Amino acid sequence: MASEFDLIRHHFSRPTRHTDLAGGDDAALWQPTPGHQLAVSTDMLVEGRHFFADADPTDLGWKSLAVNVSDLAAMGVTPRWALLALAVPDADADWLAAFADGFYACAEAFGVDLVGGDTTRGPRNLSITICGEVPTGAAIRRDGARVGDDLWVSGHPGRAALALWHLRDRLPLAADHRDACLAALHRPQPRTALGLALRGRASAMLDVSDGLLGDLGHLLDASAVGAQIDASRLPDAALIAACGDAERARQACLAGGDDYELLFSAPLAQRDAIAALGRSLALPVHRIGTLTAPAEGLTLRAADGTNTALARAGFDHFTA
CATH class of the missing domain: 3.90.650.10 (PurM-like C-terminal domain)
Incomplete structure (x- = not known):
């Protein structure tokens, strides 16, 4: 059976586009664009609560990232970096490969680098933290609506x-x-x-x-x-x-x-x-x-x- 680090190396180590140091160290490194604020959001998908046990892993890979990208879209933020914390009941190579394909398809579509995360054995749980950039002061918040809008x-x-x-x-x-x-x-x-x-x-x-x-x-x-x-x-x-x-x-x-x-x-x-x-x-x-x-x-x-x-x-x- 593949080790945790083999799993990460095989399924979740792909080239990045706008990251100085991605997976493989104790933390990722990136340089925010000058004049921009960082926006950070986290979402969790839990088997039996957010998706069926027999959910297609490729679709699940896409959706797990997409729902996080959506949080940034809702504030007018450009998505850039994501971290994935993944709990799975076993190191099923076929399931993991399909999940990774869906995840990276979404990452490619929206310009996101996977820069790190964690894996463990446990009930299937997908937790993603996503970071993006927005020009300082330009984020669209929830508190700006006015009567008559x-x-x-x-x-x-x-x-x-x-x-x-x-x-x-x-x-x-x-x-x-x-x-x-x-x-x-x-x-x-x-x-x-x-x-x-x-x-x-x-x-x-x-x-x-x-x-x-x-x-x-x-x-x-x-x-x-x-x-x-x-x-x-x-x-x-x-x-x-x-x-x-x-x-x-x-x-x-x-x-x-x-x-x-x-x-x-x-x-x-x-x-x-x-x-x-x-x-x-x-x-x-x-x-x-x-x-x-x-x-x-x-x-x-x-x-x-x-x-x-x-x-x-x-x-x-x-x-x-």
């Missing part, structure tokens, strides 16, 4: 939830939508290009990992605002077409999670520029509502103009 979301939030319900609960999905839903769950696409382009345009931003409403609540709290969502503007048409159930589609869109789309606010003056940006990136961006006074809370505006209070439903690792 537009509320936007990218892509098709809810597809990953439909895929999960399809796999776990046997929810039927239309054949012409099934692959897109499964891809959203297994191969999320961090919206890095959009995040970088929204510097100086978005007033606040985060990514949708635990459900649109749940994550929106974090933005509302940080910025001390409320929000009115326009039901007619929610991007749920494709979800309805996929599952044939409007109520289930609305639930997936608002509370499904695992999408890694960007949810952001922006002044009205940026409306046309953001719509044009979406077209230039070939990425749908949907203006779904307006930020309101904090006393108004979070509401859903129906087609007849009536407002209904919304709960901040989302995934919680300790209560779900």
Whole structure:
């Protein structure tokens, strides 16, 4: 059986692009770009909690890094370096090779160097710390939204939830939508290009990992605002077409999670520029509502103009 160091040397030692010293020493070394701040984030994926035991290891390799890249995209940060702490029940060479291929495919796509980490035997657990750079003062935080700003979301939030319900609960999905839903769950696409382009345009931003409403609540709290969502503007048409159930589609869109789309606010003056940006990136961006006074809370505006209070439903690792 391969030793820990053989495992690292064989599967996780590949050339880096912007790192002075990567794996093989007690710490990695790199030089931040002058005039930039470092941004650091950590995410953990645990078997049985975040992925099925029989999950494809190549997809899992991609996703484990992608969800971290998404955290940086949500602040307008360029991803640069990652560290991987990997616990596996055994040194299965085929599983590790496939996982590494998926991980490095994502790293190549988004310009990330794997610079170190750790491995051990144990229940399968994937923990990644990612670092990136952003010009000093340019990061898009959660606390910059203002009353009257537009509320936007990218892509098709809810597809990953439909895929999960399809796999776990046997929810039927239309054949012409099934692959897109499964891809959203297994191969999320961090919206890095959009995040970088929204510097100086978005007033606040985060990514949708635990459900649109749940994550929106974090933005509302940080910025001390409320929000009115326009039901007619929610991007749920494709979800309805996929599952044939409007109520289930609305639930997936608002509370499904695992999408890694960007949810952001922006002044009205940026409306046309953001719509044009979406077209230039070939990425749908949907203006779904307006930020309101904090006393108004979070509401859903129906087609007849009536407002209904919304709960901040989302995934919680300790209560779900």
